[in-house]
Amino acid sequence: MRLAVAFALVLSGCAPSEAPPRGTLFFGGDVMFGRLLPEGFRPYDTLPARPRDAADLAVVNLETALCDPDALERDALAAQRHLLVAPTAKARRLRDAGVDVAVVANNHALDCGAESLERTLRALDAVGIVSVGARTRGDGSFPTVVVERPWGEVVITAATMHPSPIPSSSLVPAVLFERDRDAWLDHVRALRARHLDALLVVSLHWGAEGRVRPLGEQRALAKELARAGVDVIFGHGSHTRQPVERMGETVAIFGAGNLHFDSREEHGMIEIAVVRDGARPRIAAIRAEGEAPPRHGRRLQSSPAWGK
Numbered sequence: 001m002r003l004a005v006a007f008a009l010v011l012s013g014c015a016p017s018e019a020p021p022r023g024t025l026f027f028g029g030d031v032m033f034g035r036l037l038p039e040g041f042r043p044y045d046t047l048p049a050r051p052r053d054a055a056d057l058a059v060v061n062l063e064t065a066l067c068d069p070d071a072l073e074r075d076a077l078a079a080q081r082h083l084l085v086a087p088t089a090k091a092r093r094l095r096d097a098g099v100d101v102a103v104v105a106n107n108h109a110l111d112c113g114a115e116s117l118e119r120t121l122r123a124l125d126a127v128g129i130v131s132v133g134a135r136t137r138g139d140g141s142f143p144t145v146v147v148e149r150p151w152g153e154v155v156i157t158a159a160t161m162h163p164s165p166i167p168s169s170s171l172v173p174a175v176l177f178e179r180d181r182d183a184w185l186d187h188v189r190a191l192r193a194r195h196l197d198a199l200l201v202v203s204l205h206w207g208a209e210g211r212v213r214p215l216g217e218q219r220a221l222a223k224e225l226a227r228a229g230v231d232v233i234f235g236h237g238s239h240t241r242q243p244v245e246r247m248g249e250t251v252a253i254f255g256a257g258n259l260h261f262d263s264r265e266e267h268g269m270i271e272i273a274v275v276r277d278g279a280r281p282r283i284a285a286i287r288a289e290g291e292a293p294p295r296h297g298r299r300l301q302s303s304p305a306w307g308k
Helices: 002-012 090-096 116-126 179-194 216-227
Strands: 022-031 032-037 040-043 057-062 085-088 100-105 130-132 134-136 143-150 152-160 169-173 199-205 233-238 245-246 250-253 258-260 270-275 280-289
Touching: 002 270, 057 199, 057 233, 100 152, 116 130, 116 169, 130 143, 130 152, 152 179, 152 270, 179 199, 179 216, 216 233, 216 245, 216 250, 245 280
Parallel strands: 022 057, 022 258, 057 100, 100 130, 152 199, 199 233, 233 250
Antiparallel strands: 022 270, 032 040, 032 085, 134 169, 143 152, 245 250, 270 280
């Protein structure tokens, strides 16, 4: 039978086609490496190393400001109740865990003080991690990055609907207020028009903390983003795993949960298999890794010393 098929191909002048390029997108929710308490710094680091593949792309929400002890602006941080901070060396831990892109558009991005994002972005860049979600104060545009993979181009844009209460005169997380909704949707439509052959990902730090179902306004915005041509909505911020749904051609991750967090149960990665068998990458399959049980007795110790 095989010889007959090969002979028929030769006669027809055709050759067996090569398998189309494939890869996997990994989306992990909130990541932190420690918090600052009145009694000192409490580190948290159980993030495992993860094998890497050139065709894969791992994206997480980095809900930790990275800075070194002498850069922590304690007097300026009274506005933030929970300070999620960690030394800049933790950028290397993210890289070892296989992270390619870190979203910094969230309400803890300035927890080291006014220059938090400058320090965090420098630390990420030094280990080769792409960051998205920071913009200059007063700039109304929405940050976007383009990442190349063997199977195609991935365009990622990010914003937070939960602003940081800590002031900054330089870099700030990109905040999406209700008044910016139309401008945000226009921005997404423009990205789709400019990158017709790319996979378009929108990251949003949104929703109500602790809820296991998205709010009505989240669903309404998700529908508009789907109509705008978004391929993946990467939602995070509730610290719970919320539904992963198909909305036409769009995959909506309403809440990715916690990938690495000390205060609630942790959840695995959400994996999206992609294949380039046409003009643009296509989502072929979705798999959500199972949830880990709640961490009781988390072996967390407060320490006056900055974690390594």
